[in-house]
Amino acid sequence: MKIFTSILVLLALALIVFNITLLDFKNPFQGESAVAFIGIAASFCAVLILLIFRISKKIEEKTNGR
Template identity: 80%
Template sequence: MKIFTNILVFLAVALIVFNITLLDFRNPFKGDSVVAFIGIAAAFCAVLILLIFKISKRIEEKTNEK
């Protein structure tokens, strides 16, 4: 399960980097830049959710050890 979540975190970070390359910094709220901002926000949320999931699994493992 750890490998799978690590792969998903890596893919989400790769999507963030890819969407940053699509941004037009001169007109950030027009055209494809809006789609890129939405993609960055969605990938950032995915990273946060996956990190929360990893932390919850680590807590679960520690509580089951006792």
């Protein structure tokens, strides 16, 4: 499970980097820049959810290991 979540986190980080390259910093909320900004926000949320999932699995392992 740890490898799977690590791969997904790396993919989400790659999407963040890709979407940053699509941003137009002069007009960040117009055209393709708006789509890129939404993609960055969604990828950031995915990373947070995956990290919370990994932490919850660690807690579950510790509580069941007693």
